[in-house]
Amino acid sequence: MESILPVKEWKSHVRPVLACKASEFKLMGYDNATQEDIWNCLSGKIWKGNPHKRLYEVVEDIFHLGTNVYMSYLTVNAYQEDDLEASIAALLNGS
Structure with a gap:
């Protein structure tokens, strides 16, 4: 039986997948795509609440x-x- 863990705990295991996705985005013209941005995007848009x-x-x-x-x-x-x-x-200029 495969483990069910909070998404954040899988991050180190899926680094190669994130690298593959970043490469895919770069091939599509998104030259600044990074693994960290992709992870943060998924965390904020798809995995809200660390399911x-x-x-x-x-x-x-x-x-x-x-x-x-x-x-x-x-x-x-x-x-x-x-x-x-x-x-x-604005705060700095107002002082």
């Missing part, structure tokens, strides 16, 4: 991640980072 899954389910989720979900994740993150930078700049 318990089997290894094959985690691998399946990684391979099924589409560029549309990945780009949506990156876009939202970029806006959030811009807002943070703008907030910090």
